[in-house]
Amino acid sequence: MTLSLFLTQALNGVQFGVMLFLMAAGLTLVFGIMNLVNLAHGSLYMMGAYFLAALVPVTGNFFVAAVLAVAASLALGIVVELIALRTLYRRDHLDQVLCTFGLILFFNEIVRMIWGATALFVQPPPILSGFVQLLPGVIYPVYRLTIMGVGLAVAIFLYWLNGHTRLGMLIRAGASNRAMVGALGVNITLLYTLVFGLGAALAGLAGVMAGPILSVQSGMGDSILILTFVVIVIGGIGSIRGALVASILVGVVDTVGRVFLPLVLGAVFSPATSSKVGPAIASMSIYILMAAILFFRPQGLFPAHR
Amino acid sequence: MLTNRRFVAVASFLVLLALVPLLARFVGGEAFWIKFATRVMIYAIAAVSLDLILGFGGMVSFGHAAFLGVGAYAVGILSAEGIANGFVQWPVAILASALIAAAIGAISLMTRGVYFIMITLAFSQMLYFLGVSLTAYGGDDGMRLANRSRFPGLIDLSGDVTFFYVVLAILIGALVAGHRLVNSRFGMVIQGCRSNERRMRAIGFPTFRYKLAAFVISGVMCGIAGALLANLTAFVSPSEMHWTRSGEIMVMVIMGGMGSLFGPVLGAAGLLVLEEILSSHTQHWQAILGPILVLLVLFAKRGLFGLIDGKSAEKPAGLTGHG
Numbered sequence: 092m093t094l095s096l097f098l099t100q101a102l103n104g105v106q107f108g109v110m111l112f113l114m115a116a117g118l119t120l121v122f123g124i125m126n127l128v129n130l131a132h133g134s135l136y137m138m139g140a141y142f143l144a145a146l147v148p149v150t151g152n153f154f155v156a157a158v159l160a161v162a163a164s165l166a167l168g169i170v171v172e173l174i175a176l177r178t179l180y181r182r183d184h185l186d187q188v189l190c191t192f193g194l195i196l197f198f199n200e201i202v203r204m205i206w207g208a209t210a211l212f213v214q215p216p217p218i219l220s221g222f223v224q225l226l227p228g229v230i231y232p233v234y235r236l237t238i239m240g241v242g243l244a245v246a247i248f249l250y251w252l253n254g255h256t257r258l259g260m261l262i263r264a265g266a267s268n269r270a271m272v273g274a275l276g277v278n279i280t281l282l283y284t285l286v287f288g289l290g291a292a293l294a295g296l297a298g299v300m301a302g303p304i305l306s307v308q309s310g311m312g313d314s315i316l317i318l319t320f321v322v323i324v325i326g327g328i329g330s331i332r333g334a335l336v337a338s339i340l341v342g343v344v345d346t347v348g349r350v351f352l353p354l355v356l357g358a359v360f361s362p363a364t365s366s367k368v369g370p371a372i373a374s375m376s377i378y379i380l381m382a383a384i385l386f387f388r389p390q391g392l393f394p395a396h397r
Numbered sequence: 398m399l400t401n402r403r404f405v406a407v408a409s410f411l412v413l414l415a416l417v418p419l420l421a422r423f424v425g426g427e428a429f430w431i432k433f434a435t436r437v438m439i440y441a442i443a444a445v446s447l448d449l450i451l452g453f454g455g456m457v458s459f460g461h462a463a464f465l466g467v468g469a470y471a472v473g474i475l476s477a478e479g480i481a482n483g484f485v486q487w488p489v490a491i492l493a494s495a496l497i498a499a500a501i502g503a504i505s506l507m508t509r510g511v512y513f514i515m516i517t518l519a520f521s522q523m524l525y526f527l528g529v530s531l532t533a534y535g536g537d538d539g540m541r542l543a544n545r546s547r548f549p550g551l552i553d554l555s556g557d558v559t560f561f562y563v564v565l566a567i568l569i570g571a572l573v574a575g576h577r578l579v580n581s582r583f584g585m586v587i588q589g590c591r592s593n594e595r596r597m598r599a600i601g602f603p604t605f606r607y608k609l610a611a612f613v614i615s616g617v618m619c620g621i622a623g624a625l626l627a628n629l630t631a632f633v634s635p636s637e638m639h640w641t642r643s644g645e646i647m648v649m650v651i652m653g654g655m656g657s658l659f660g661p662v663l664g665a666a667g668l669l670v671l672e673e674i675l676s677s678h679t680q681h682w683q684a685i686l687g688p689i690l691v692l693l694v695l696f697a698k699r700g701l702f703g704l705i706d707g708k709s710a711e712k713p714a715g716l717t718g719h720g
Contacts (some may be wrong), residue, residue: 128511142675175691184511185457189651192644197687202683230615317522317640320515328511371530382504385516389507
């Protein structure tokens with residue numbers, strides 16, 4: 092219980108936040124532009140992790156497998172969009188929720204049929220599996236630092252894509268008035284498919300990076316999906332900037348809260364009480380945070396301009 | 398509200414349901430059928446409660462299983478603390494679900510549309526994790542109750558058949574209450590909010606309070622279903638609050654026909670029977686159920702109840718986010 096522990100946990104929180112950001116960015120893009128609530132986003136994350144687990148033994152190289160897994164997630168996202176989700180854009184949110192809920196059941200079971208019910212494990216590549224000393228007494232896994240780096244790169248890429256490219260311009264235009272963009276001669280259907288594919292690839296990337304940290308198993312996308320919802324509700328639906336801020340916030344509060352809340356409570360209450368109450372409050376902390384933020388800002392921290 | 402054909406359908410379904418304990422004796426596997434039918438009715442109560450706010454109020458709550466859990470845990474925790482008296486357990490279950498529904502509703506109803514969906518989902522997930530972290534009460538594994546709620550001097554619930562009829566009576570009570578509620582002035586205001594909340598406000602209705610009241614009523618009804626569920630299996634676990642359970646209850650409402658009171662009952666029966674059939678054929682039944690749900694949403698929005706008289710159920714408007 093020292094400064095070094097605190098720093099390590101804070102870094103873990105940031106790293107978790109980065110993973111959440113990759114998920115939230117895709118989800119918020121898809122919602123902001125197509126007005127689609129996609130619960131199956133967590134399934135794409137899970138499929139990314141499974142693709143990695145399946146491809147590492149085949150290719151023998153983590154990085155090749157990772158690239159292929161992200162590409163496979165992209166392809167899968169596009170297929171799902173073409174088959175099922177495309178018809179949902181004009182339906183109400185309830186239809187979207189139910190339909191994508193059905194997709195979750197399907198994907199969770201499919202991976203169990205193909206890869207079995209037991210969890211798979213992926214080793215991080217040797218070059219990233221060591222530790223690095225950040226400060227005296229603070230050592231940190233290279234792999235987790237890499238995740239942060241990738242997340243940062245994706246954030247910069249999205250900023251560039253959204254604000255400084257023709258595609259980004261079309262995406263923003265499509266978000267504010269899809270009929271007008273279509274009337275101006277843009278193939279809006281293709282644009283939607285591309286955006287959905289981008290979101291799927293980001294979710295797949297998050298899954299790929301989670302593979303070596305977590306166990307790869309059926310249903311792994313569900314818990315992160317709910318957290319992603321919390322993130323984009325806090326950040327403001329449709330806002331990538333909001334997603335970034337909120338995901339780091341949620342990541343840090345969740346991780347640090349889990350470690351330190353029982354300790355803090357232990358200093359005030361008896362050990363028996365704190366060991367009972369601590370984990371309960373810690374697991375609720377981000378939802379309390381969300382409720383508090385929504386109480387003051389019902390549209391989230393950075394409401395998208397719509 | 399009910400056409401003749403619908404009335405006949407509802408009446409014959411309820412009569413058939415009431416005869417389940419007798420019929421089961423001929424078919425064999427009596428204990429299984431009675432328990433299964435009881436489970437269907439309990440989920441039907443939960444689905445009816447969701448339909449009150451979803452179908453009639455246009456509030457897409459994706460966290461309704463939370464109240465199922467609250468009701469179940471109220472019974473479970475009291476039972477674990479040695480209070481098996483149903484005269485204490487059930488009122489506590491009702492009170493607890495009312496309070497929690499009021500708290501969740503007060504925050505969630507400040508938002509609209511997709512925010513509302515996600516917030517109700519997040520709150521139910523919060524309660525799920527709370528249940529998981531209650532290690533004193535079984536934590537992740539759940540806990541077993543010593544016995545069903547005791548109502549000394551009134552009724553003995555320990556027999557499955559007695560319990561079946563008590564649940565049937567509560568289901569009918571819930572349907573009657575729901576019918577009266579929906580057709581009352583209060584129900585009209587709620588349905589008005591679904592169609593156009595801004596207009597209702599302009600007329601002078603404090604819509605937030607009306608919607609919150611509807612949310613609490615719905616939460617209480619679902620809490621009662623939770624208390625019954627704990628009694629049925631004499632078992633309480635966080636999995637009753639898991640978000641997939643909320644999804645299932647929602648599917649029951651849609652499958653049966655949203656915006657009709659009896660539809661959710663058919664939906665509950667339909668989904669549970671479908672699950673039972675599929676799972677007896679393959680352990681990977683969810684891989685089949687999932688696509689069925691997708692097709693259902695895409696092509697059969699009217700639900701089972703809509704099929705009965707061939708007439709399109711009134712499509713509830715205003716679910717898209719104007720709330």
